[in-house]
Amino acid sequence: MSAYKRVFQLGFDAYSSSLVNKFGSRQISQLVKSNGKRAFLVDTLALVRSLEAQGVPSKQAEAITAAITEVLNDSLENVSHSFVSKAEMQKTEMLQEANLSKFKSEVKSSQDYHFSMLQRETEKLRGDIEKMRSELRYEIDKVTAGQRLDLNLERGRIRDELANQNAETTNLTNKLDREIHALRAQLEAAKYDVIKYCIGTLVSISAVGLAVLRILM
Incomplete structure (x- = not known):
């Protein structure tokens, strides 16, 4: 098992050096599999030959x-999930x-709606105020007319009483x-009777x- 790990580490180092030497800063190509995962295209032939050159049997190298390719694909897939593409x-x-x-x-529609509601409420309130003002004016005129009528009636009654x-x-x-005149x-x-009586008495x-x-005479 430890020998297999050493061979695997050797192959991974060889693969890394092969990538650095042959590809440099060139990006690794990738495809999308039918299951939605990305498949990164690597030069496996160069890796196999590099391992064989270091004494690894052909089957083990393959x-x-x-x-390594599977691990690399999984690692790059996990890394790709951490980034967002330009299209995304x-x-x-x-x-x-x-x-x-x-x-x-929506904000503009809400503002327009509330402004319209406020205008309607304002117009309704203005109409109610005008209605209350008209009713108050009517009541004042009614009270004034009643007081004027009562005053005119009172004046007529006083005039009749004076008459x-x-x-x-x-x-x-x-x-x-x-x-x-009767007493006079x-x-x-x-007086005439007294005078008559006096005259009669004197006579x-x-x-x-x-x-x-x-x-006597």
Whole structure:
């Protein structure tokens, strides 16, 4: 087992040196298998010949080359998963730009919707205020008209009361005048009767006096 490990390490070192010497900084080609994994193309013939040149039997060299190729493919596959290709980056950028544009569109639509709702609420509030103002003006006019009507009725009532009082005063004055005239007439009549009575009394006394004088004489 340890001998196999040494041979495998020897083959891997030979393969690495072969890659450095023959390929330099040239990139390793790759294909995509049917299962979705990448297959990196390496020069296995050069590796086998390098191992054979170091004394490794042909079959072992081919087995080591196959094992190294498999390990290398797995390692490079794992490394490739850690990086993103330019196409994938462009695709991601396009997706992000599309999402950003969609987000901007949604934000603008939301702003327009809320602005429209705010305008409708403002118009509704303005209409309610105008309605309340009209109702308040109507109530004020109604109260003012009622107060004016009550004031006019009160003025008419006071005017009627004053007219009634003036009429009653006039009636009382006329009645007093009539009573005064009646009293004056009665006084004049009584005065005339007293004068008549006094004159009659004087005449009677004079007649009696004359009769007495005649009798005495």
